[in-house]
Amino acid sequence: MVLSPVIGKLLHKRVVLASASPRRREILSQAGLRFEVVPSRFKEKLDKAAFPTPYAYAIETAKQKALEVASRMHQKDLRAPDVVIGADTIVTIGGLILEKPADKQDAYRMLSRLNGKEHSVFTGVAIIHCCSEDGQLDMDVCEFHEETMVKFSELSEDLLWEYIDSGEPMDKAGGYGIQALGGMLVECVRGDFLNVVGFPLNHFCKKLVELYCPPRREDVQRVKHESIPAVDTFEIASDAAQGDEGCGPSRAGVDGHSGQAPAGPQGPDTNGLVENPPPFPSDLLDLIDGFKASKALFTACKLKVFDVLKEEGPLKAVDVARKINASVCGTGRLLDVCVALGLLEKTDTGYGNTRLASRHLASEGACSLHGFVAYHDEHAWTVFTDLESAVRQGPQAAAGRPEEDPSQSRDRRLRFMRAMHGLTQLTARQVATAFDLSRFTSACDLGGCTGALARELAREYPRLKVTVFDLPEVIEHVSSFHPEGWQPERLHFVPGDFFKDDLPDAQLYVLSRILHDWADDRVHELLSRVSRSCKPGPFLRCSGEADLSIDCPAKAGLQLLPTAGLVLGNGDLSEPPHRRRETDTKGTQWSA
Numbered sequence: 001m002v003l004s005p006v007i008g009k010l011l012h013k014r015v016v017l018a019s020a021s022p023r024r025r026e027i028l029s030q031a032g033l034r035f036e037v038v039p040s041r042f043k044e045k046l047d048k049a050a051f052p053t054p055y056a057y058a059i060e061t062a063k064q065k066a067l068e069v070a071s072r073m074h075q076k077d078l079r080a081p082d083v084v085i086g087a088d089t090i091v092t093i094g095g096l097i098l099e100k101p102a103d104k105q106d107a108y109r110m111l112s113r114l115n116g117k118e119h120s121v122f123t124g125v126a127i128i129h130c131c132s133e134d135g136q137l138d139m140d141v142c143e144f145h146e147e148t149m150v151k152f153s154e155l156s157e158d159l160l161w162e163y164i165d166s167g168e169p170m171d172k173a174g175g176y177g178i179q180a181l182g183g184m185l186v187e188c189v190r191g192d193f194l195n196v197v198g199f200p201l202n203h204f205c206k207k208l209v210e211l212y213c214p215p216r217r218e219d220v221q222r223v224k225h226e227s228i229p230a231v232d233t234f235e236i237a238s239d240a241a242q243g244d245e246g247c248g249p250s251r252a253g254v255d256g257h258s259g260q261a262p263a264g265p266q267g268p269d270t271n272g273l274v275e276n277p278p279p280f281p282s283d284l285l286d287l288i289d290g291f292k293a294s295k296a297l298f299t300a301c302k303l304k305v306f307d308v309l310k311e312e313g314p315l316k317a318v319d320v321a322r323k324i325n326a327s328v329c330g331t332g333r334l335l336d337v338c339v340a341l342g343l344l345e346k347t348d349t350g351y352g353n354t355r356l357a358s359r360h361l362a363s364e365g366a367c368s369l370h371g372f373v374a375y376h377d378e379h380a381w382t383v384f385t386d387l388e389s390a391v392r393q394g395p396q397a398a399a400g401r402p403e404e405d406p407s408q409s410r411d412r413r414l415r416f417m418r419a420m421h422g423l424t425q426l427t428a429r430q431v432a433t434a435f436d437l438s439r440f441t442s443a444c445d446l447g448g449c450t451g452a453l454a455r456e457l458a459r460e461y462p463r464l465k466v467t468v469f470d471l472p473e474v475i476e477h478v479s480s481f482h483p484e485g486w487q488p489e490r491l492h493f494v495p496g497d498f499f500k501d502d503l504p505d506a507q508l509y510v511l512s513r514i515l516h517d518w519a520d521d522r523v524h525e526l527l528s529r530v531s532r533s534c535k536p537g538p539f540l541r542c543s544g545e546a547d548l549s550i551d552c553p554a555k556a557g558l559q560l561l562p563t564a565g566l567v568l569g570n571g572d573l574s575e576p577p578h579r580r581r582e583t584d585t586k587g588t589q590w591s592a
């Protein structure tokens with residue numbers, strides 16, 4: 001979830017966290033921010049005595065960390081990220097600044113100072129907006145700090161040393177980690193807990209609001225007076241921020257907002273009061289832009305970016321470009337988009353797959369959705385491009401399309417089979433175990449394609465014999481989806497057309513991702529055929545042909561749960577209570 005419109009403001013920007021701190025990374029990712037991590041090489045050796053306050057020191061260190069990353073990235077790529085975030089956390093007690101301990105003795109000195117007392121934890125944060133033009137880098141810095149008070153209990157020497165020996169203090173300011181073992185040392189906290197852990201998320205979000213959604217001037221209530229100029233009755237947050245630590249007016253250009261209020265559609269009413277503005281439509285903007293994210297993912301899959309990085313990553317953009325035979329500049333941009341989408345990670349050594357990408361977007365592997373992505377790219381994308389004419393002309397228009405070249409339809413079928421195989425491999429276990437089917441001994445998966453679901457059903461239910469019934473031109477290719485010599489027990493394939501040929505006998509029929517493809521009269525026809533063929537199950541409830549209403553709830557259920565299967569049997573399907581189950585007038589059970 002993204003806390004739109006706050007964190008959402010950064011979604012379409014290239015954001016870099018200039019920090020090696022795993023805590024900062026976790027806090028910001030959990031808030032829904034998408035960013036790259038480029039640890040800063042700035043040496044934290046500023047002269048503390050030169051700063052009027054401890055937090056001024058923390059802010060300056062945070063700023064220098066972020067500036068170092070921004071200018072390094074600019075020099076390297078001639079292109080800086082849009083936003084760089086730096087932070088620095090310090091602990092202060094009695095005017096002394098404590099950073100990370102140099103060794104165990106140092107940690108002991110720090111913890112002894114904090115023992116039984118209250119101290120302050122400051123985190124300084126710098127948000128740098130970068131703009132590269134004609135090789136020049138312009139940077140606009142916004143900085144702030146947050147203070148949290150932490151009180152330690154009275155701790156024994158033994159406990160302190162035990163804690164130090166755990167190794168936890170070494171990479172943490174003040175020599176403790178409140179979020180882990182160090183939490184045992186702490187009696188109470190006043191202020192933002194996450195600030196102690198390394199990043200004041202709440203204050204950060206407020207800063208984003210100031211930067212990206214400053215209240216418009218006309219939204220601020222005004223009092224009119226005959227003789228004196230209009231006066232703002234409330235301080236405008238963005239104006240107030242200018243006096244705040246360093247959020248200077250130059251930031252006003254960020255994201256196309258000028259510091260001046262844009263002229264609103266409605267002027268003040270006659271009393272000088274103005275209606276509230278409509279909420280900023282960030283979800284809508286995300287919807288408008290959504291296709292770009294899909295297409296970037298499709299393109300990276302098609303170019304086998306995730307395969308290359310799975311085998312050889314991390315790699316620099318130039319090496320990926322060579323391997324996928326594409327331009328360096330184009331590849332670099334595609335890789336950065338994939339980073340922003342959470343599909344790749346970028347570090348000093350180059351780009352690498354996230355676990356999600358290696359598992360689902362590389363072309364090989366039991367959980368690969370590569371075929372499913374390719375199908376969407378090559379087929380669904382085109383179909384959706386024609387959505388307007390489909391809506392205007394209705395489904396008949398699609399039926400009237402010219403026959404395609406048979407070799408193309410073969411390729412298309414294979415693509416479709418790959419897509420379904422990938423998706424079903426991923427979902428088969430959940431579908432197979434959604435209902436307790438252990439009482440059945442025979443099942444038929446209609447349109448069961450490569451048998452991925454049937455295989456899981458046979459594996460799950462040792463008494464069940466499963467028949468996969470699908471078109472001959474589909475069955476012909478099944479072997480290419482399974483290891484050579486694959487001969488699963490209790491599973492066999494029967495070629496046929498479920499609208500024309502006799503259906504194999506079974507107590508249970510499975511229709512997974514089938515019904516949504518057909519018009520209501522065809523669905524009626526198919527379900528009637530199923531009902532006629534269905535053998536009595538172990539808990540027979542009905543006899544004769546069910547009244548197969550076209551608007552059966554099962555069909556609606558399928559549309560709601562597109563990855564689920566429809567199981568139809570003349571028996572009692574006992575299933576978990578949260579599953580949909582509807583019974584028609586004659587007792588046939590419909591479950592989706």
Ligand SMILES: Cc1cn([C@H]2C[C@H](O)[C@@H](COP(=O)(O)OP(=O)(O)OP(=O)(O)O)O2)c(=O)[nH]c1=O
Binds near residue numbers: 021087100174176
């Ligand atoms: C007090 C305290 C600090 N810390 C951590 C937060 C910071 O990571 C670290 C303070 O060191 P910092 O110098 O602020 O950060 P860092 O060196 O970890 O990362 P970088 O300089 O690359 O940004 O101490 C905790 O994790 N828990 C705590 O309770």
